[in-house]
Structure formats: structure tokens, C-alpha cells
Amino acid sequence: MWKLTRPDNRHDKLTRDTLLDLEDHHLVRIESVREDQRQVWVLTRRGHGEAKQLLEPKGIRISALRKQDYDPDTGELLGASYDDHAAAVTSTAAELHRAGIGHLLGFQTEIGHRLGNGYVQRADLVVRAPEAGVPVLLLEIDRRTEDAHDLVTKLRRYWEWGRLLAKDADKRTVDLVRSRPDAIDHVDHGQRLWRRMYPPTGREGLVPLAFVFADTTEAKVANTVAVLEEAGRRYWAPRRYDTLYEKAVTARDYRQAVPVVVTTLEQLRQHGAGAAVWRRLGRTGEQTLTAALDNPDGDALYRAQEARADAEDKRRRAAQREAQRPVCKRCGRKFTDQRWEETTAHRTAWSAGDLSVCGDCHADDIARKEAAAEAARLQAAAPSGPEPEHNRELGRLCGLFRRRG
Structure with a gap:
């Protein structure tokens, strides 16, 4: 008790005096004396009840009451x-x-x-x-x-x-x-x-x-x-x-x-x-x-x-x-992530053109194809040139005969 309550005190007099005062009020008692002459103090029934009233409202539980029971034959304190x-x-x-x-x-x-x-x-x-x-x-x-x-x-x-x-x-x-x-x-x-x-x-x-x-x-x-x-x-x-x-x-x-x-x-x-x-x-x-x-x-x-x-x-x-990134077989540059995905993904590989070329070369291929297609379209839509002279003369004679008839 001395070390627990007054750890900084070099002597136990204050603790001993306090315990003696509590003993006078029947709140504590000496249960036994150890071989080294240290005394074991415990709460009496009255002291136990007052301790519960003081501590339990604060959420602090106390141990069970140590009853003062003696052996009827030897007179020794039980539970010591x-x-x-x-x-x-x-x-x-x-x-x-x-x-x-x-x-x-x-x-x-x-x-x-x-x-x-x-x-x-x-x-x-x-x-x-x-x-x-x-x-x-x-x-x-x-x-x-x-x-x-x-x-x-x-x-x-x-x-x-x-x-x-x-x-x-x-x-x-x-x-x-x-x-x-x-x-x-x-x-x-x-x-x-x-x-x-x-x-x-x-x-x-x-x-x-x-x-x-x-x-x-x-x-x-x-x-x-x-x-x-x-x-x-x-x-x-x-x-x-x-x-x-x-x-x-x-x-x-x-x-x-x-x-x-x-x-x-x-x-x-x-x-x-x-x-x-x-x-x-x-x-x-x-x-x-x-x-x-x-x-x-x-x-x-x-x-x-x-x-x-x-x-x-x-x-x-x-x-x-x-290390696995493809390299363009035409220009030698590495594929971009987008081009790599285009050439490997099932949903886009069929329309990715030459799978061995990078995105720029593939774009060049598309541009050339588009240019060729445009040239062919323009050529097909252009007039065929001036008519030959004998064809124009024949056309005039046919028109004259039609007017006369």
C-alpha cells in the first residue's frame, strides 16, 4: 500500500498512520503478518461497502470482500x-x-x-x-x-x-x-x-x-x-x-x-x-x-x-x-500503345491494315489509297475532249435531212 499510494516517499509512516486511522473507524483490519514482518491489510465489511459506494459509480470494480472466518478447531484465519x-x-x-x-x-x-x-x-x-x-x-x-x-x-x-x-x-x-x-x-x-x-x-x-x-x-x-x-x-x-x-x-x-x-x-x-x-x-x-x-x-x-x-x-x-512492343518493319519505329492495341485487339485488327507497320506508316498507306481513289473518281467524272471534224459534219447532214422531211 505504501509503494502504491506514496511511491515517492522513502518511509511508510504516512501510509501506516492512515491505515491506523481507518482501523480506528473499523474500515480496515490486519489480516496477517508475513515472515518479513510486513502486514497484510484488508477492508472490513463496512469498509468494503463504503469503497463500493465511492468507486463503482466511477466504473471501477473492487475485489470481493475478504471475510473474517476462522477455523473452529485451530482458530486460524481461513483463506490466509x-x-x-x-x-x-x-x-x-x-x-x-x-x-x-x-x-x-x-x-x-x-x-x-x-x-x-x-x-x-x-x-x-x-x-x-x-x-x-x-x-x-x-x-x-x-x-x-x-x-x-x-x-x-x-x-x-x-x-x-x-x-x-x-x-x-x-x-x-x-x-x-x-x-x-x-x-x-x-x-x-x-x-x-x-x-x-x-x-x-x-x-x-x-x-x-x-x-x-x-x-x-x-x-x-x-x-x-x-x-x-x-x-x-x-x-x-x-x-x-x-x-x-x-x-x-x-x-x-x-x-x-x-x-x-x-x-x-x-x-x-x-x-x-x-x-x-x-x-x-x-x-x-x-x-x-x-x-x-x-x-x-x-x-x-x-x-x-x-x-x-x-x-x-x-x-x-x-x-x-x-521489351515486347512491336517495331515497324518499314520505318523501324516502335508502335504506340494505340497502334499496338489496334493491331492486336480482335475487334479492330481486321480493319488495321498492314499489321507490321506503325501508326504513321499505316496513316501514310491510308492517305495514298485515298489519294489514288480520288484521282480515279476525278478522272471518271471529267469530259472526254473535242469531237472529230467528220463526226460534226455527219451530224449537220442528218439534221438537214430531218428538217426537210
Whole structure:
């Protein structure tokens, strides 16, 4: 609580005094004292009710009430085994807050995500820190009390939840997904359930998930991460883009993947949550949280590579076409696009004349034919010349005989 509420204070006196004051008003109580003498404080029933009245109108859910039940035989407080895990969750939130990732009201615990079969997958911690470049992040805090394959199952459930349709999705989309489940890959995220609960992430993919390991060894963490990477590949790994330029496009499609990052609570405490302490599954080395969540080989690279490949393809096709362009057998010049089309298109080739000559030479041919035709027409229409003398004399005698008769 001290690190979460007063991350800049070097001592916890202010937080301790505040808790003591709340205890005097019966709003909080000490549930247990850990081995390192840190106290675990929880809300009383009265404090829980006041917290709900304060926070729920602001859209902030609080965790369930921790009832103060005791074992009738031993007198020990029941449910106290959850304390170490709860402390790890709170400590993780405190380290995120100390690094400027999330404000006090931007953290929620035990948030349920209901699957299609009715199962509810609860996230240990949800942080919303848009000002830090992390609009939403789900966190699972593991003290290595769970088998690695159980974490893979959790990852699968978050992946399945991210593929559910919203209740108000249009009927055509609902019917399509019911008849062909893989059709969800082509449904915009705006029509999915997760977008009714969380804001856009600002990146490709589903809601990002972080596994924070606490109170364990480096070897155990390494083994667990190896299982997550191998057995959970279907859920976190990007796909190849469906493109015509497979060799030119090396970008990966993250749209259907859950971005998964891992770290340890020890690293967060030692270096701070804002440092390069996060490793993205499928990558080597550690990065800052925003860098780990970004996809430098994703959509932006795809659009750039696709545009370059498309431009190169157009250039290559143009060069191939130019190499095939016909050359006039009469003058040696290349055909224009118009003349090339005239000589090859079925609807115009029959009237294109000599198919081996260019447009200018074809125009010359037409001009010569038209000139010859015009000359022939003029010659046919011209008078035949003066009559011979004996024909004129014969005509006069015939006319004289006709008058006399």
C-alpha cells in the first residue's frame, strides 16, 4: 500500500498512520503478518461497502470482500494462504505506478472474462495507462504455484475470449461465424466482445497479456517461459500475411495474436517497471514495456513492403511489356500503345491494315489509297475532249435531212 499510494516517499509512516486511522473507524483490519514482518491489510465489511459506494459509480470494480472466518478447531484465519499472492499483485501494481504506468484508479484486480462455455477467466490485475502508451494490459502474477501448462491454458482462454463476438454484432456476421468459426479472423475488432470492455490497444492484436513471476528462481522462470513459447505458440505467434509478394514481404500479421510479455517482480523492484525488463514471447532480449508491445515487423512494415513490392512489380511488368512492343518493319519505329492495341485487339485488327507497320506508316498507306481513289473518281467524272471534224459534219447532214422531211 505504501509503494502504491506514496511511491515517492522513502518511509511508510504516512501510509501506516492512515491505515491506523481507518482501523480506528473499523474500515480496515490486519489480516496477517508475513515472515518479513510486513502486514497484510484488508477492508472490513463496512469498509468494503463504503469503497463500493465511492468507486463503482466511477466504473471501477473492487475485489470481493475478504471475510473474517476462522477455523473452529485451530482458530486460524481461513483463506490466509492467498496473502502472498495478493501481496505480489499489489506489489506489481505499485511498481507499475511508481514507473508512471497507470494511476491509482487505473488498476483493477480479479476482473472476470466470461468465455462462450460460461467459464470465467479472472485476471489478477488489469492496468489502464493510455498516457504511458499502454491503454490496457492484463497481468497474471505467478509465484510458481501453477504448472507451466496451466499458464498456457490461461493464455488460450484469453485468446478465445478475444475472439468472441459482441452481443450487438450484426446478424450476418453472427450467422457467418456460427457456420464457419474461422471466419472470426476476418471480423473487425470493433465487433468483438473485448472492445466493449476495453479501449483500442493502439496496436495490432488482441488485449496484451503479461506474466509476472514472483518469489521463484531464474531457472524456473526460464523453463516456464520456454513452455509458454512452445505450447502456446498458436495463441501468441503472428502469422504470415496473405500476399502476392511472399518473397518481398517479411512482415508478420499480429491481428489475431495475444501479445505476451514476461518479467519478474524482482526485476521490477530492482530496475523499475519503466526499464528494459520485459521480454516479448518470440523475441530475444528485454525491452521497455511499450517497445515490447509494439510490432515493428507488423502492419506498418507490411504496408511499406507491399507498396515497394507492388511498385517493383509494376516496373517489371512495364519493362517486360516494353521489351515486347512491336517495331515497324518499314520505318523501324516502335508502335504506340494505340497502334499496338489496334493491331492486336480482335475487334479492330481486321480493319488495321498492314499489321507490321506503325501508326504513321499505316496513316501514310491510308492517305495514298485515298489519294489514288480520288484521282480515279476525278478522272471518271471529267469530259472526254473535242469531237472529230467528220463526226460534226455527219451530224449537220442528218439534221438537214430531218428538217426537210
